[in-house]
Amino acid sequence: xxxxxxxxxxxxxxxxxxxxxxxxxxxxxxxxxxxxxxxxxxxxxxxxxxxxxxxxxxxxxxxxxxxxxxxxxxxxxxxxxxxxxxxxxxxxxxxxxxxxxxxxxxxxxxxxxxxxxxxxxxxxxxxxxxxxxx
Amino acid sequence: xxxxxxxxxxxxxxxxxxxxxxxxxxxxxxxxxxxxxxxxxxxxxxxxxxxxxxxxxxxxxxxxxxxxxxxxxxxxxxxxxxxxxxxxxxxxxxxxxxxxxxxxxxxxxxxxxxxxxxxxxxxxxxxxxxxxxxxxxxxxxxxxxxxxxxxxxxxxxxxxxxxxxxxxxxxxxxxxxxxxxxxxxxxxxxxxxxxxxxxxxxxxxxxxxxxxxxxxxxxxxxxxxxxxxxxxxxxxxxxxxxxxxxxxxxxxxxxxxxxxxxxxxxxxxxxxxxxxxxxxxxxxxxxxxxxxxxxxxxxxxxxxxxxxxxxxxxxxxxxxxxxxxxxxxxxxxxxxxxxxxxxxxxxxxxxxxxxxxxxxxxxxxxxxxxxxxxxxxxxxxxxxxxxxxxxxxxxxxxxxxxxxxxxxxxxxxxxxxxxxxxxxxxxxxxxxxxxxxxxxxxxxxxxxxxxxxxxxxxxxxxxxxxxxxxxxxxxxxxxxxxxxxxxxxxxxxxxxxxxxxxxxxxxxxxxxxxxxxxxxxxxxxxxxxxxxxxxxxxxxxxxxxxxxxxxxxxxxxxxxxxxxxxxxxxxxxxxxxxxxxxxxxxxxxxxxxxxxxxxxxxxxxxxxxxxxxxxxxxxxxxxxxxxx
Numbered sequence: 001x002x003x004x005x006x007x008x009x010x011x012x013x014x015x016x017x018x019x020x021x022x023x024x025x026x027x028x029x030x031x032x033x034x035x036x037x038x039x040x041x042x043x044x045x046x047x048x049x050x051x052x053x054x055x056x057x058x059x060x061x062x063x064x065x066x067x068x069x070x071x072x073x074x075x076x077x078x079x080x081x082x083x084x085x086x087x088x089x090x091x092x093x094x095x096x097x098x099x100x101x102x103x104x105x106x107x108x109x110x111x112x113x114x115x116x117x118x119x120x121x122x123x124x125x126x127x128x129x130x131x132x133x134x
Numbered sequence: 135x136x137x138x139x140x141x142x143x144x145x146x147x148x149x150x151x152x153x154x155x156x157x158x159x160x161x162x163x164x165x166x167x168x169x170x171x172x173x174x175x176x177x178x179x180x181x182x183x184x185x186x187x188x189x190x191x192x193x194x195x196x197x198x199x200x201x202x203x204x205x206x207x208x209x210x211x212x213x214x215x216x217x218x219x220x221x222x223x224x225x226x227x228x229x230x231x232x233x234x235x236x237x238x239x240x241x242x243x244x245x246x247x248x249x250x251x252x253x254x255x256x257x258x259x260x261x262x263x264x265x266x267x268x269x270x271x272x273x274x275x276x277x278x279x280x281x282x283x284x285x286x287x288x289x290x291x292x293x294x295x296x297x298x299x300x301x302x303x304x305x306x307x308x309x310x311x312x313x314x315x316x317x318x319x320x321x322x323x324x325x326x327x328x329x330x331x332x333x334x335x336x337x338x339x340x341x342x343x344x345x346x347x348x349x350x351x352x353x354x355x356x357x358x359x360x361x362x363x364x365x366x367x368x369x370x371x372x373x374x375x376x377x378x379x380x381x382x383x384x385x386x387x388x389x390x391x392x393x394x395x396x397x398x399x400x401x402x403x404x405x406x407x408x409x410x411x412x413x414x415x416x417x418x419x420x421x422x423x424x425x426x427x428x429x430x431x432x433x434x435x436x437x438x439x440x441x442x443x444x445x446x447x448x449x450x451x452x453x454x455x456x457x458x459x460x461x462x463x464x465x466x467x468x469x470x471x472x473x474x475x476x477x478x479x480x481x482x483x484x485x486x487x488x489x490x491x492x493x494x495x496x497x498x499x500x501x502x503x504x505x506x507x508x509x510x511x512x513x514x515x516x517x518x519x520x521x522x523x524x525x526x527x528x529x530x531x532x533x534x535x536x537x538x539x540x541x542x543x544x545x546x547x548x549x550x551x552x553x554x555x556x557x558x559x560x561x562x563x564x565x566x567x568x569x570x571x572x573x574x575x576x577x578x579x580x581x582x583x584x585x586x587x588x589x590x591x592x593x594x595x596x597x598x599x600x601x602x603x604x605x606x607x608x609x610x611x612x613x614x615x616x617x618x619x620x621x622x623x624x625x626x627x628x629x630x631x632x633x634x635x636x637x638x639x640x641x642x643x644x645x646x647x648x649x650x651x652x653x654x655x656x657x658x659x660x661x662x663x664x665x666x667x668x669x670x671x672x673x674x675x676x677x678x679x680x681x682x683x684x685x686x687x688x689x690x691x692x693x694x695x696x697x698x699x700x701x702x703x704x705x706x707x708x709x710x711x712x713x714x715x716x717x718x719x720x721x722x723x724x725x726x727x728x729x730x731x732x733x734x735x736x737x738x739x740x741x742x743x744x745x746x747x748x749x750x751x752x753x754x755x756x757x758x759x760x761x762x
Contacts, residue, residue: 022492023495026492026495026496026499026525027499029521029524029525030496030499030500030503030517030521033517033518033520033521033524034503034507034515034516034517034521035515035516035517035518036513036514036515037513037514037515037516038514053518055516067721067723067724067729068723088640089640089720089729089731090640090703090718090719090720090721090729090731091720091721093366093692093700093701093702093703094700094701104518
């Protein structure tokens, strides 16, 4: 190989290795920072480690909302299975019994400790995977 | 009746835009043809704007026989919101989007001489893009559909969270930014078609691109501010998919402007510049696709409609495919004359391009990965802030350090960069001192936050020294670069300190009692019921005192709007340069106390101020006479 080609080859190799390692780093950090989304029924089927951040979505069960001091607890249901959620803070304006909700947090001993409770800013919003039922 | 005229005018303008486009691509470039294209475009624009203004008139006069207006406006609204109701949902906002696209083309058309070689093709390409979007509007999302024979007596009202001055101007500003990049896009394609490397299209589009960039910057900032005080999100950025699709074109545009300045100065990086001009516009279109197809769940997304998504996806793919194949076929044409010299300004900007590319790629992955993942594994996932933080923090710190050392570099010259010259060592010393001060005074500081504060300070001090030198010793200083990069430093420092110092807590308070949070004493003094023009509200009154004896009142509200029965939270914010005290009220508990959420947000105003400062740098560039 002549020197020019050799130089070109090495620079192509360098760029290639550099971008491959870059992309794999990004993919690695992506995979370790994913939030899985479950409905209560799906959650029953999987074994979830308690320190894994997940999202659960469903409807707020009627008459399940209880408040004491600054904690609020309610049941998220898909009308087959349900999960009890505990949350500290103010729930969004569109949060009400019988309407859709998504909670982000950790499952521990069958109780879901939510860090965030989301209700979409659209009164017609349905959480994913639930739109057929009702 | 009037709505039919508006409808007809927009169809007519589509036909005229198509004519302008086909003239430009098929006829030979002569003075006569150039004039013809220019005039055809202007007439088409005239028809389109007539159509648009008639539509605004219909909205102001409460013409509820138009379905879209009936669904999104109400006769009780002030005129201002009747107009802004046009862009409160999909069809109308698409109309506005298209009008702005045509407007950019029109201003370009009347301010560039017809003799400019690239002008006819540029106008032609803009016209064809317009035709594509007008057909999308007319076929899949027609805002002119009427309710006949009996029009409703009143409209369904605008969504209350959208009844806000910031929201009335946030979408138009953002759209002006998005579609403004059609100018560099069309011009670079015209340059590729023209096949003459001697033409400097970069100089032609620079100020146009900066103008679009200013609108995009301000639009994103307005959105961030609106989500903070009106939606009650209580922060400035949430890595929501729709925020991300606005950030991607912004990053690409910023990289494009850097690359553009290199191409103008030294005809290096011309390939990069063209590729970036295509990327910016494609990302803007991709944003429109994500928001309007409903493919991704977000608080912003419009209603789900597969037909719209499919049309947009097909149209965008065609645009990207054509422009990329044109780009590849002309690659040899725009080859750079010689290699970039190490440690020249060009070399730093090339590295900067790589950083921007990585950031854009990561966000893109974060936005589309959930789709791919669900398709492959049938499992819904979402990508949240931890991923973006993990990518952004190290790259931005690295980029800031590169920027710091690039300040002394010169265009196309290898100069002996003194890594420990006086200004560099001084700014390192100052930044170290301040960072150390923060480290000592605040407990629990993460190393990443310290690093980003340090990197931000480096830039700030370095530019302060430059500014001092410029005034004291008349040393040359590029004002826009100085302002924009100084703003970046400020942004870094304020974001880091904000995440370090801010805190929030949900408290329970009864009327006439108080709670202590940090240094604040919060007295709940009164609770009242108010009646607004189209809502009822519960207003809580708080009196807050800090340890220095400063006191202020905050009155957060909860409103219920009549027409939709929707409940909204009105935040109450005490603003000061150092920190915001941010109150929202929740529900009443059984023991009579109220849940009150309090946030102390440090330096959050400085984040928006830095963004505005960046936009100001753009304004300075546009107003300057010198070529940059």
